[in-house]
Amino acid sequence: MSDTINLQPEKERVLIGGLNRNKTSDFDYTMTELGELAKADNMEVVDQVIQNLDHKDAATYFGSGKIQEIAELANGLDVHTLVINDELSPSQIANIEKETKLRIVDRTELILEIFADRAQTKEAKTQVEIARLQYELPRIHPSANSLDQQHSGGGGGLRNRGAGETQSELDRRVIRKRISDLKQNLKALEKSAATQRERRQQSGLPKVALVGYTNAGKSTTMNQLLARFDQLDADKKQVFEKDMLFATLDTSVRTIQLPNKQQFLLSDTVGFVSHLPHNLVASFKSTLAEAADADLLIQVVDYSDPNYREMMTTTTNTLNEIGIENIPMIVAYNKADLKADTNYPEVNGDDFIYSAKDPASIDALAKLITKHIFAGYHTVNLLIPFSEARILAELEAHTSIIEKEYTEQGTQVKVVLDPIRYNKYQKFVH
Ligand SMILES: Nc1nc2c(ncn2[C@@H]2O[C@H](COP(=O)(O)OP(=O)(O)OP(=O)(O)O)[C@@H](O)[C@H]2O)c(=O)[nH]1
Ligand SMILES: [Mg+2]
Incomplete structure (x- = not known):
């Protein structure tokens, strides 16, 4: 229809370019990633230029022959912007701009632009x-x-x-x-x-955090767990999920209550990308405070992406860089529905193959989480005197009561207790 108004801003046509230093094996992956980042910033990648060089040129990053080649290519394609797969010094940017007459956007600026937009x-x-x-x-x-x-x-x-x-x-x-x-x-x-986090901490509920590469399906996994296990207001608690890089920039925390009434806190976090700009790492650190004190991490991986292994390495490196280490982790290989000949859901130790869009997978994931975080839990009989009605109310609200009977001495309950409550209510064990 000719009279349709196109509200999409026009995409900027760009070249992407990079130096393959030491012919590192992950160079192709970082160039693919750069292309995705450019698309996320509303650019259309027209062509790419690559130079194999051991060291970057101090003045112009690329060698001088390559700079001329870039200028000619851009001219022929009528492109005015070059996106470079590295963080450049201010003078390198100025020099390349002068020699090519192109606008230069480096990787850091690109990521910052996307973040600012989101x-x-x-x-x-x-x-x-x-x-x-x-x-x-x-x-x-x-x-x-x-x-x-x-x-x-x-x-x-x-x-x-x-x-x-x-x-x-x-x-x-x-x-x-x-x-x-x-x-x-x-x-x-x-x-x-931090105050909110402290309050949640006092609830004594186990904490589980979804982490991983951007667009892997963390938010979708969170939403499906919510829809399945927290029917009450589940749609109001849904988080934003979308097929785009960095859909999530903030951490969201939700309470998930399993059918047996056991509860845990689940947080959805910002996704990672390789070579995260230094000055964004600090902000990741505070945004990921939720993950830093989790009892269990679920690393969500887009198993259907050919580069999923590199993405996992990026995730591990980023977690290390921001100091999140030594937390038990389930590696959850998502989007199995898009990968040929893959059975799901399937559990193999701490590896889990699934699709966040498949209800049976979500049940299996909940089971796996339960196995991890409720390992230190005890099933006990308690006798709560009638004078301690408050305690009974607390147990009814937060724990899984299996049996309840009123006797002359008080209320007798068979209940599953977390380690903290198990210690706290020792004197009522019957
Ligand atoms: N086919 C298929 N698509 C999925 C699955 N899980 C998630 N997706 C899609 O993948 C895209 C990204 O999902 P999100 O949940 O937003 O990903 P994320 O990990 O939260 O991404 P960021 O917030 O950007 O880090 C969305 O379009 C989802 O619908 C799955 O199991 N199968
Ligand atoms: Mg998300």
Whole structure:
């Protein structure tokens, strides 16, 4: 239909390029990933340029012959932007821009742009803005105005504030101030998240966190577990899931209650990508605080992706980088429905093959989780005196009561207790 209005902003046509240093085996994977990142930033990848080189050129990243080749290719294809598979120095970017007349976007800037576009909550927006400003700070080019020249001989310091201050210095000062203000705001936001976390901690419920590469199906897994086991308001508690990179930037925590009334906390977290920009790692650290103190991690893997092994390595590296180690982990190979000749659900030790869209898989996953987190649980008989009605109410709300009988001495219950309550209610064991 000719009169349909296309609301999609037009995609920017780009080239992607990278240096294959030491011919590393994961180079092709990082280029594929770069292409996906570019698509996620509303770009259309027209072609790619690759150079095999042991060391990057200090001035122009690519060797000079390659730079000419890129300029000609871009000209022929009528493309004006080159996305590079690395973080470049400000002067490298300026040099390539000068020689090719192309706009240069490096990997870090690309990821930051996607994050800025996706951020929804105040916390995520603040984290991304800090990271972007930190990235921009060394990249402010001295302006060509005369104040710059006037300043070139003198030192910095207070003397030069005010009238003698150059535009770029002023810009830097404004940015530094903005970063420090944003960090203050973030601290306050993180404090309230920490308070909430503490409150959940006091509930004594086991904590399970979904982690893994972006677009693997973490949020879908969370939503299906919710729909299956927490029918009450399940649709209101659903999290955002979509076939795109970095659909989730914030951690969401939900309570899952299994049919036997055992409960656990499940958190859905931000997805990973390789070569995460340094100044985003700090924000990942706070966003992933939920995963850091989990009792069990479920690493969700897109088993149907040919690069799933590299994605798993990326996940392991990122977890290590942000200091999440030594937490028991189930490796959950998702999207088995898209992989030929694959049986699912299938459990093999701590490996689990499944499809988040298959109810039988979700039941099997719940079973596997239960086996892990409720291992230290005890089934006991308690005799609760009538004077302790509060305790009975607490047990009814939070534990799985198998039998209940009123006797003259009080209420007798057979109940499954977590290790904390098992200690706490020792004196009532009958
Ligand atoms: N066919 C199929 N698609 C799936 C399955 N699980 C998830 N998906 C799809 O994969 C895409 C990504 O799912 P999400 O749950 O948003 O992935 P995520 O891991 O939360 O991604 P980020 O939040 O970006 O890190 C969505 O389009 C889902 O519908 C599955 O088992 N089979
Ligand atoms: Mg998600």
